[in-house]
Amino acid sequence: MTCDLSIIIVNWNTKNLLKQCLESIKAHTKKISYEIIVADNSSTDGSADMVEAHFPEVVLIKNKKNLGYGRANNQGLKMCHGKYVLFLNSDIAVNNNCLDEMFEFMKSHPGVGASACKLTYPDGSLQHSCRQFPSFKVFFLMLLGLRAVFPKMRIFREYLMLDWDHADLREVDQIMGSFMFVRKEVLARIGSFDERYWMYFEEVDLCLRIKRAGWKIVHYPYASAIHYLSKSSEQWSETKRTVEFNKSLLKYFRKNGKWHEYYILTILSKIRYLSWFIKSKGHVNLDR
Numbered sequence: 001m002t003c004d005l006s007i008i009i010v011n012w013n014t015k016n017l018l019k020q021c022l023e024s025i026k027a028h029t030k031k032i033s034y035e036i037i038v039a040d041n042s043s044t045d046g047s048a049d050m051v052e053a054h055f056p057e058v059v060l061i062k063n064k065k066n067l068g069y070g071r072a073n074n075q076g077l078k079m080c081h082g083k084y085v086l087f088l089n090s091d092i093a094v095n096n097n098c099l100d101e102m103f104e105f106m107k108s109h110p111g112v113g114a115s116a117c118k119l120t121y122p123d124g125s126l127q128h129s130c131r132q133f134p135s136f137k138v139f140f141l142m143l144l145g146l147r148a149v150f151p152k153m154r155i156f157r158e159y160l161m162l163d164w165d166h167a168d169l170r171e172v173d174q175i176m177g178s179f180m181f182v183r184k185e186v187l188a189r190i191g192s193f194d195e196r197y198w199m200y201f202e203e204v205d206l207c208l209r210i211k212r213a214g215w216k217i218v219h220y221p222y223a224s225a226i227h228y229l230s231k232s233s234e235q236w237s238e239t240k241r242t243v244e245f246n247k248s249l250l251k252y253f254r255k256n257g258k259w260h261e262y263y264i265l266t267i268l269s270k271i272r273y274l275s276w277f278i279k280s281k282g283h284v285n286l287d288r
Helices: 015-028 045-052 070-077 098-108 137-145 155-161 184-190 200-211 238-256 259-287
Strands: 003-011 034-042 061-063 083-089 092-094 112-120 179-183 216-227
Touching: 003 070, 003 098, 003 238, 015 034, 015 045, 015 092, 015 098, 034 045, 034 070, 034 216, 045 061, 061 092, 083 098, 083 184, 083 259, 098 112, 098 179, 098 216, 112 200, 137 259, 179 184, 179 200, 184 200, 200 216, 200 238, 238 259
Parallel strands: 003 034, 003 083, 034 061, 112 216
Antiparallel strands: 083 179, 092 216, 112 179
């Protein structure tokens, strides 16, 4: 049976936040019909049991291992009946009428392929959730370590759109994968997430394909949600997050960039790994 919106939530060990997320949807979505699909990536904190006990109406996928973000979302997408699809992180709580308003906006703007609401931190401050598409120059400088030294450099601020207050309706390059309201027709035409990305950059790749297919991606500031930010990935060590980020970065440029950009960034990332290894491991041998 069709509905207005299919909400897909990928979860990994965020039981309490997932419960809050599901409660917020139920409390603040009154005007549209929707279904919720939770793809649990082999959580060990009782997340799946919580969903079964408290939200029997939710379609639950219980994976035997962590399949990653894109692949788990694609599982949910195959089960969707909605005219629109919302890819939603488990660490988000939607505010009053958020999904109702997003649905009406998408319905009345057929040229928009994907959109996102305004995201804030729990204290109410703005979360910069839109970016320009990655450029070789930006990530060349980042892998050289210049962002850590010069975080306010113009090129970084422009890429991260830090000088925009997200208060106006605007077409953008990419939106966060934590809240992606997508027209089902678009996904039927261009395909879903590229599963070669295990974590990071899969939403950037999807946004690029949406734009290349002629659809707009829009930031809609008149609806909002609270994002607790990276509550799944912060369970990893900083080293693992960095490794996974760099792997996906290189996959993105191999697929979407020029061949020499990919090889230069590959060399730089290997140099950074070697430098980190020497600093963290090599000094032990020198002290003996």
